[in-house]
Amino acid sequence: MKKVCSPYFDPEFETLIERIHGPSCRVCIDNERCEQCTVVKVDCDNKHGLLLDVVQVLTDMDLVICKSYVCSDAGWFMDVFHVRDESGNKIRDERLINYIKQAISPKELRNTTEVRSCSGKIASSETSSEHTAIEMTGTDRPGLFSEISAVLTDLRCNVVEAHAWSHNARLACIVHVSDESTAGPIDDPSRLATIKDHLSTVLRADTAPDDQIGRVKTAYPGDDSTVSHQERRLHQLMLAGQDFHGPVQSVTPVSPERAACDDEGRKTIVSIDRCNEKGYSVVHIECKDRPKLIFDTVCALTDLQFVVFHASTIRHDSFTTQEYYIRHVNGCTLETETEMQLVAKCLEAAIERRVCEGVRLELCAHDRVGLLSDVTRLLREYGLTVARADIETQGEEVINVFYVRDISGNAVDMEIVDSMKREMEPLALQVKSESLLRRSNSPERPRFSFGNMLRSQIERFSQNFI
Numbered sequence: 001m002k003k004v005c006s007p008y009f010d011p012e013f014e015t016l017i018e019r020i021h022g023p024s025c026r027v028c029i030d031n032e033r034c035e036q037c038t039v040v041k042v043d044c045d046n047k048h049g050l051l052l053d054v055v056q057v058l059t060d061m062d063l064v065i066c067k068s069y070v071c072s073d074a075g076w077f078m079d080v081f082h083v084r085d086e087s088g089n090k091i092r093d094e095r096l097i098n099y100i101k102q103a104i105s106p107k108e109l110r111n112t113t114e115v116r117s118c119s120g121k122i123a124s125s126e127t128s129s130e131h132t133a134i135e136m137t138g139t140d141r142p143g144l145f146s147e148i149s150a151v152l153t154d155l156r157c158n159v160v161e162a163h164a165w166s167h168n169a170r171l172a173c174i175v176h177v178s179d180e181s182t183a184g185p186i187d188d189p190s191r192l193a194t195i196k197d198h199l200s201t202v203l204r205a206d207t208a209p210d211d212q213i214g215r216v217k218t219a220y221p222g223d224d225s226t227v228s229h230q231e232r233r234l235h236q237l238m239l240a241g242q243d244f245h246g247p248v249q250s251v252t253p254v255s256p257e258r259a260a261c262d263d264e265g266r267k268t269i270v271s272i273d274r275c276n277e278k279g280y281s282v283v284h285i286e287c288k289d290r291p292k293l294i295f296d297t298v299c300a301l302t303d304l305q306f307v308v309f310h311a312s313t314i315r316h317d318s319f320t321t322q323e324y325y326i327r328h329v330n331g332c333t334l335e336t337e338t339e340m341q342l343v344a345k346c347l348e349a350a351i352e353r354r355v356c357e358g359v360r361l362e363l364c365a366h367d368r369v370g371l372l373s374d375v376t377r378l379l380r381e382y383g384l385t386v387a388r389a390d391i392e393t394q395g396e397e398v399i400n401v402f403y404v405r406d407i408s409g410n411a412v413d414m415e416i417v418d419s420m421k422r423e424m425e426p427l428a429l430q431v432k433s434e435s436l437l438r439r440s441n442s443p444e445r446p447r448f449s450f451g452n453m454l455r456s457q458i459e460r461f462s463q464n465f466i
Contacts, residue, residue, distance in 0.1 A: 027101045031090050037066055037082035038091040042104055046077040048329060051311075052295075052302045054079060056229065057103040059295040061096065062086055068294065070311035086291075131160050131176040132186040134195070135233070137241045138203035138214035140171035142385040142407040146376035147202050148173065153373040155195050156180040162372070162391040163230050165238065167353045168246030171203075172237035174230055180369050192218045231292075235299045235350060244342075244349035267355075268348050272340040274333065280309060280325040281334040283343075287351055289320040297322055300350035304343060305329045356387050356403035359412045362430040363400040367393055375400060375424075382420045383407050 025044030033039050042054055051070060058065060058081060067082040084090065091097060136148065145164055152159060157177040164173040179186050186192060196216045203214030268287040275282050285297060294313055301308060301324060310325040327333055334340050361379075365371060372391060379386065379402065388403040406412050414431075421429050 025105055027104045029091070029097050029100060031092070034082060036090075037084050040081040040083055040100065042077065042079045042081075044077050046072045046075050048307060049302050050077055051079065051308050052232075052298050054081075054104055055295045055298050056232070057100060058083060059292045061100065062291070063091070064088075064291065065294050065313065066315045068311070068313045070308060072307075072309055130185065131178050132192070133219045134175045134177060134199070135217040135219075135237060136171070136173040136175070136199060136203060136215070137237045138171050140166045140169050143380045144171055144202070145173070145386040145389060146373070146380045147205075148175075148199065149373040149376045151198050151202055152177060152195075153370045155198060156369070157186070157195065158183070158367075158369045159372045159391060160393045162389060163234060164386065164389040165234050165353050166387050167238060167349065168243045170238060170241045170243040170246075172234050172241065172243075174233060174237075231295070232299050232303075235296065235353070236303055238349070238353055239300070239303055239346065243353070244345040268351050270344040270348050272334060272344055274335075275325060278325070279333060280327060281340075283322075283324040283326060283347065285320075285322040285324075285347065285351070287320060289315055289318050290355065292354065293320055293351065294322065296350045296354060297324075297347060300347050301326060304346060306343075354388075356405075358387060358403055358405040359384075359414075359417060360432040361400075361402045361404060361417075362432070363402075363424075364428045365398060365400075367396055367398040371398060372400065375402075378420060378424070379404060382416050384412065384416075384420075 026042070028039075028041040030039040030041065040058070044050070051072070055065070063083040063085060065081055065083055069080045071078045091100075138144070149159065152175065156179065158180050159175055160178050161176040162173065164171065166172075177186065178184060186195070196218055199216045200214055203216065269285065271284045273282045273284070274280075283301075287293070298308070306326040306328055308324050308326055311323060313320060313322045334343060363375060376386060383406060384404040385407045386402050387405050390401040392399050404412065417431055421431060
């Protein structure tokens, strides 16, 4: 029999391209270089929104970003993050480290689906689509979230997960519901239309019938319009609702000297300048530090269709300084004062949306249909309005977190909260007073200017990221 020979392939050939050009994405997590933080380095091909994807992975793990440097010129993305967990420790959990590497890598290379974050909650690289999603935006008013919960209960919908933000008299809400009888998703078009009609009526109760300010959108599993990331979608809904118009803090540019010493009486300082020699617009932000601050800022820039070419963020005690060198996706920079003021207002709104002064209530109870409606109705009866809400179901238990304010605008009376807590005695209700904008007597902070590094030698600056 004639011998058939197959062509020979060197086994090293498959890795030849990678060895010559390097992999398309490299993620390195180093616990040795820095004494106080874990260093996360990302080198990969650049694409619009990549910075947001990386920051989103880190914030979903409840990691605190203490410092970061970004460079994405010439189609290559180089980023360095100094992170710690919520307790201020390095990241030692190998499962968490592997998850971060997998989540940042291209989708075709991922094989990790879920892991517990530093705070113990389960984080997944893929969004669950087992339930019907409902998006709502409208003009906020006291008790509106309670009315929405009551409507869903009357329509035999069980709230499995819900997230709501209110800012500048605007409300954005994403609710995942299941059918009361089947515990499955609701995909009947006629029933979805009924739910949408009832919710639209509630959202537009204070507006004219033809006013489009109240909007409801439904999506069932398999629908392309199903929301992907809850918090980013809330930012998009708020931006579409133009919550940046309203009684927000002034965003008039402030001198560096005044910004360094004017801690009292200010919340957020946003200024935008031109870097004509490099063809960038430069965004400088100083504000009170808090969790997920950088995610909110980068999310706003991405949704405004800006590309971040260089950036730095540094945390000073309780304040954070951020600097971004940006261009629009069409290559243009911000030229007019009107454009700069609008972008500054959008950035400030994105920073302030998550901030809630008031009382944080956390309720853990056995899941049942109508629980959310009952709790929010009780809050309303005690004169409290929900400024922000996060509801998640874990097995047979549901965790409700509410940030509440007094309906009249006064400080929340803790005696009223204690009375409400006694009335809800069978349920595990925890009360925590939070004021994320509370002033602190922090020392004068040195101002870091990323511009000096960039202007001096761009090549040397890029080498620092490798």
